[in-house]
Amino acid sequence: MASDGIVLKTEGLTKYYGGVHALEDADFTLQEGEHVAIVGDNGAGKSTFVRQITGVEQPTAGKIFFDGKEVTFGSPIDARDVGIEAVFQNLALADDLDVPSNIFLGREETYFNLGPFSFLNEKKMYKRSMEALERTGVKIPNLRNNIANMSGGQRQCVAISRAASFASKLIIMDEPTAALGVQETTQVENIIRGLKKQGIPLILVSHNLRQVFNLVDKIWVFRRGKIAGMLEADKTDGNEVVSLITGVKTGVHENASYI
């Protein structure tokens, strides 16, 4: 299975929260080097899906295959260990720490191992953070500043650089530009294009169809906890996507709220 170029595949992935069927029977595939978007209305199961494949939550049923092998993620660390990095909307950064500390949070560079009391190699983390930010084309004036003192765009760029610098196999972004201004959004989009050039596969959860059409190869539409369909970005248009999102086949205007 590893030979057919599939990075991530889910079979019958299902998640119930009590009686709420947040995600049902999701069969999803992602090819090597591919950038795909996940779109859908609020409560369609997009974020639930992301939480299952990043190990934040454990699915009620179904299988996840990564790199040809079946995997079960008990925690985000398990997902990270196989090379999946995620950028979450607002829960990934520690405000009171500086940039290198955030980029290396949970995997700090140390001089020698003394368990929790290992001494930090701040120099190495600083240097590698600079490199990571440069690679993703992010400019941040002073890395020693606390994240709290930075703009939303800068914070998101740090989060993305962090994911990009560690992700060997897959990056997942849950609405990375939801809270950003126009310029900042452009910057994040450029980072995503850079990842495409590097051939790192990406799953982008987004509400912004313009962005989706600009950035990805395939669009997976979620509706009411199920996958409503998959469309090739260059063979479809906004109308078709919106029809799938809303469950209506025709008669949706370009100026619907998703566009």
Next chain:
Amino acid sequence: MAERTVTNQAEPVAAVATVEGGKRQRSHELNALIGLVGIALIFEILGWIFQGQSFLFNTQRLSIIILQVAVVGIIAIGVTQVIITGGIDLSSGSIVGLTAMVAMSFAQVGTYPRAVYPNLTDLPVVIPVLIGLSVGLAAGFINGALIAYTRIPPFIATLGMMVTARGAAKWYTRGQPVSFPTDSFAAIGQGMTPVIIFLAIAALFHVALKYTVYGKHTYAIGSNESAARVSGISVERHLILVYSIAGVLAALAGIVIASRGLTAQAGMGVMYELQAIAMAVIGGVSLSGGRGSIVGTVIGAAIFGVIISGFTFLRLSAYYQEMIMGAIIVAAVVADVYRQRYRTSAR
């Protein structure tokens, strides 16, 4: 007259914390240090006006301030770390009482006929010390485990421990004080030894917080617990570690107090938890977590000591002193809240 001077005292403390709202942020530590110098100078001036003598240039008074601060300061070092994780520890004062009793009961001399354990007297000093520290470790561990795994608020968990540990301290000897320690146990609290212990502990945890993974994770959890969790930090284990350290340090303070007083009573350490929290908050440790430092707490402890000693020096009644301490704690927290608000609005 006394009341007037008193209200003047409380203000600089609040100011220390709020000055920080300036455009180019000065560090909390520097602000606290400026506050310390300011408050000391005010007492110096008031001293010459009302008492006709110097407040600061009096070695005896200075050494009393430093000693007072040192014992509660040891607790404050632990409490600081707990607060940085976004928690609180109300149990430290009771842990002081319990460990003082337990440690002292293993440190009694054989010549005393009514020892708690008549067969276990004249033990080497390490035994009572280790037993005492273990009691604190156990209490801190229970605090941490409750908070990490049952997700009850730290306030409730440690409040429970506060009452329980105090109860245990009274039950231990049915309320009787424990006295007559061996010379080597008594030596722990004599002279300036408590100060040396305080400074050594402060230095140790300053390094741990600033330069180790432990410190980074402590700040990260207080800053954004879910981010810490998603980043792969074992939040539960870390919280247990932090609360255990706080318990051990409270126990250490209990041992020092028992040794210094040559006796242990179940009521020892009452209100120490609040004094320790006040020292931390005055020193710039934020009750909402993520910010603060050991250096700040040490300065906060010094400010606390100067204020208490200053009031005594001005012959202010003990009743006023307690009321004012309460006001200072609230003022420090209010200042912290405003600091938070400034930060969030500035973003």
